[in-house]
Amino acid sequence: STLLTINAGDYIFYTDWAWTSFVVFSIAQSTMLAVGAVYYLLFTGVPGTATYYATIMTIYTWVAKGAWFALGYPYDFVTVPVWIPSAMLLDLTYWATRRNKHMLILVGGTLVGLSLPLFNMINLLLVRDPLQIAFQYPRPTLPPYMTPIEPQVGKFYNSPVALGSGASAVLTVPIAALGAKLNTWTY
Secondary structure (H helix, E strand, C coil): CHHHHHHCCCCCEEHHHHHHHHHHHHHHHHHHHHHHHHHHHHHHCCCCHHHHHHHHHHHHHHHHHHHHHHCCCCHHHEECCCCHHHHHHHHHHHHHCCCCHHHHHHHHHHHHHHHHHHHHHHHHHCCCCHHHHHHHCCCCCCCHHHCCCCCCCCCHHHCHHHHHHHHHHHHHHHHHHHHHHHHHCCC
């Protein structure tokens, strides 16, 4: 679960970048929670596996939070994401759909995709001012050009580079699938 979570991109909210990473986190983590937990649910056949999966990720993040706190950063420098309620919805879907894997993926994935950003938005609203934290405690691991100065909201989303990379990321999977299908045809 930790490998899936980390490789999904943003798996933790550092307070100074929390709202910047919220969109990336929401897409990546709702996808990986649904994919990883559905895989484990179908593999084990045990309702509750998704909640267990989310609990492991939560504990892992609390350990990371403790590590930053041990380095002298404030307690709320790292905000622990909320995975468990969304995973509980996925487990409930698994139980309610009588282990129908297609309904589990469709309904459970939709519930995770809708609930995870909502729970984490509420979670981030409860954190004290992120910019105050950013100025008081700049992270030593960040190079100087990445140290937050002021919020640059929306600048990246309007760039042609971002549009091109996003479009290519979305189109890669269907094109790869088509290529694999073409490769199996006999001439």
